[in-house]
Amino acid sequence: MKTLDLKLTRIGNSRGVRLPVGIINRYGFDGSLAAEVRQDGLLLKAKKQAKLSWRATYKQMAESDEDWSDWEAVPAGTVEPWEGVSETEFLRRRETGSARKRRQKKRPA
Numbered sequence: 001m002k003t004l005d006l007k008l009t010r011i012g013n014s015r016g017v018r019l020p021v022g023i024i025n026r027y028g029f030d031g032s033l034a035a036e037v038r039q040d041g042l043l044l045k046a047k048k049q050a051k052l053s054w055r056a057t058y059k060q061m062a063e064s065d066e067d068w069s070d071w072e073a074v075p076a077g078t079v080e081p082w083e084g085v086s087e088t089e090f091l092r093r094r095e096t097g098s099a100r101k102r103r104q105k106k107r108p109a
Contacts, residue, residue, distance in 0.1 A: 036043040
């Protein structure tokens with residue numbers, strides 16, 4: 001493993017180390033790093049993102065070999081009720097309580 005000679009650089013009242021761009025890209029350093037204190041020195045690690053970006057999520061989904069055809073949208077105006085339930089009952093169950101109340105108020109008594 002190659003050893004790098006790095007200099008401490010003054011940054012305000014602190015000191016820091018500049019890392020070559022090749023190292024930054026190779027290990028995925030971005031923003032902040034995690035430093036693990038060890039007996040023989042420091043181990044720098046890229047901090048893991050708690051949440052994937054939309055771009056990363058899309059890339060991960062595109063790379064997977066999953067079949068997403070079941071998730072395709074149903075054309076507007078069509079309803080596919082589940083087996084054994086009429087379309088009217090299906091629609092009634094889908095409505096929230098407040099939507100049902102508004103609809104019932106519109107009906108003449």
